Amino acid sequence: MSITFLGGGAMGRALMQGVLDAGVYEASQITLFDASKERMAQLAAELKIQTADDAVAAARQAKVLLLAVKPHIAAAALAPLREIITPSQTVISIAAGVTVAQLEHCFAAPVPVIRVMPNTPCLVGEAAAALCAGTHAGEKHLQLAHQIFDAVGLAVNVEERLMDAVTGLSGSGPAYVYLFIEALSDGGVNMGLPRDVATRLAAQTVLGAAKMALESGMHPGQLKDQVTSPGGTTIAALQTLEKNAFRGAVIDAVQAAARRSNELSSSE
DSSP states (O other): OOEEEEOOSHHHHHHHHHHHHHTSSOGGGEEEEOSOHHHHHHHHHHHOOEEOSSHHHHHHTOSEEEEOSOGGGHHHHHGGGTTTOOTTSEEEEOOTTOOHHHHHTTOSSOOOEEEEEOOGGGGGTOEEEEEEEOTTOOHHHHHHHHHHHGGGEEEEEOOGGGHHHHIIIIITHHHHHHHHHHHHHHHHHHTTOOHHHHHHHHHHHHHHHHHHHHHHOOOHHHHHHHHOOTTSHHHHHHHHHHHTTHHHHHHHHHHHHHHHHHHHHHHO
16 A cells, blocks of 8 residues: 655644554655655655655555645646546545545546545644545545544544535634633633643643543533532533523534635635
């Protein structure tokens, strides 16, 4: 098995590191092509991967082609490969907002395409990613994608029509969480905690709570109730959050991001 990365930016590098650490691929099986020769040289030195002088050479022998470039240059990056990529290969794209149909249109043959929406915690091996299969992709192609994205976090399958919802929830979601961590920290500082202590406690609290939600399999409401004693501190805090429409604001934020994602995809 061999894989070629088109693009070696932050997300591309994180995925390469993830599959290497997980043993999904060996360094000798990974080839990178990036417009920046300096970046290619740096990643080759750091990860011991192979590099190519051009996209055609990089993609010709690859079993999997992973497109990790900015969305606005995705079509241009794939243009030299129109007659090169064959149905025996699998194309996986993390270019946000670029649809399966747009990707398939870039190739002369009926190429299996998997569209993926990961998020930035991919950089620390804790991504939340959603996968959808194109017209010519089947279960084995989804499994190839899962090998990569399960190595850097959690990956789920969705229908493409739900990708905007995924963008609104997990794609943009880290920003909401960072805002919440900052607000928790501000609250601690307001009550006298040093800033560094407040921020570390806030971030660890979010990390621990998220881990419990994932590993316990319990509904978040059940986990909330475990912390909430009758007449105690937590229920007083929750009442304040409810008065300030905390849940409603988060729901509205997800919907706003999803709508904007749809607008941006439609304008491509």
